[in-house]
Amino acid sequence: xxxxxxxxxxxxxxxxxxxxxxLVCTEARTTGTNVRLRSSVLIKSETEDFxxxxxPDWRRQLELRSLRFIPTIxxxxxxxxxxxxxxxxADACRWTGNRGRLYAPQEVIDTILRQFSxxxxxxxxxxxxxxxxxxxxxxxxxxVNHGKNGxxxxxxxxxxGFSWAYCSDSIGLNEAEILPLHNLNLLVLGTSFYHEEAxxxxxxxxxxxxxxxxxxxxxxxxxxxxxxxxxxxxxxxxGLLEGISLAHTGMSLPLE
Ligand SMILES: O=c1ccn([C@@H]2O[C@H](COP(=O)(O)O)[C@@H](O)[C@H]2O)c(=O)[nH]1
Numbered sequence: 001x002x003x004x005x006x007x008x009x010x011x012x013x014x015x016x017x018x019x020x021x022x023l024v025c026t027e028a029r030t031t032g033t034n035v036r037l038r039s040s041v042l043i044k045s046e047t048e049d050f051x052x053x054x055x056p057d058w059r060r061q062l063e064l065r066s067l068r069f070i071p072t073i074x075x076x077x078x079x080x081x082x083x084x085x086x087x088x089x090a091d092a093c094r095w096t097g098n099r100g101r102l103y104a105p106q107e108v109i110d111t112i113l114r115q116f117s118x119x120x121x122x123x124x125x126x127x128x129x130x131x132x133x134x135x136x137x138x139x140x141x142x143x144v145n146h147g148k149n150g151x152x153x154x155x156x157x158x159x160x161g162f163s164w165a166y167c168s169d170s171i172g173l174n175e176a177e178i179l180p181l182h183n184l185n186l187l188v189l190g191t192s193f194y195h196e197e198a199x200x201x202x203x204x205x206x207x208x209x210x211x212x213x214x215x216x217x218x219x220x221x222x223x224x225x226x227x228x229x230x231x232x233x234x235x236x237x238x239g240l241l242e243g244i245s246l247a248h249t250g251m252s253l254p255l256e
Pocket of ligand 1: 192
């Protein structure tokens, strides 16, 4: 019953990128294997289902799974591709007469409120700086380096001896930031490119080669890469370390 479902596996622009005619974007527009909505996941449990992040594709993501409502969303950081759907979620709360529960670190809530000041009309915004329990999961978040884009949060979730982490937006983590990623059954890690050529100072997310080094050190039970840009063709065999796979929309994994 405890399952992780990938609702979106794309980077900030999703795939296809609106301006782009590369092979991956063209494939996404035709056969569609590489179509990627903005990154978010659904966690299903016996007691309560919840999402992590609420990007601009939130509505489409619910429609694709025939979901009519989601009461609880945990947010990693206040960037557009992770919070762009919040006003629409709040409107859905309004029209269904439900109050949504948005969980995030206080500094993330503060940034969200600067952008969408009307959300408290329909959502409770609840700080998670001291940890939180959702769906029976003990959840702890911590700040991670997001390169040129500042900081995001990663979350470690533990229940009944199973530990996993969701770290969609990070790069060049220092030792303190890596510490909570040890001893995981599953690591979900964001990797925008296979090998990103851009100058390091301009980057914000691990590429697969860097991420693979980290995974080689941490040795989680298994690893799934998400937050992938149009640089990545998920039909291609990148020869990644055993235990690493690439996420796709609707991918469903047991969390036990
Ligand atoms: O202060 C900011 C900075 C950036 N954004 C948006 O976030 C993403 C960043 O892309 P990554 O690939 O995750 O680095 C992009 O959509 C920017 O427009 C923001 O919302 N706020």
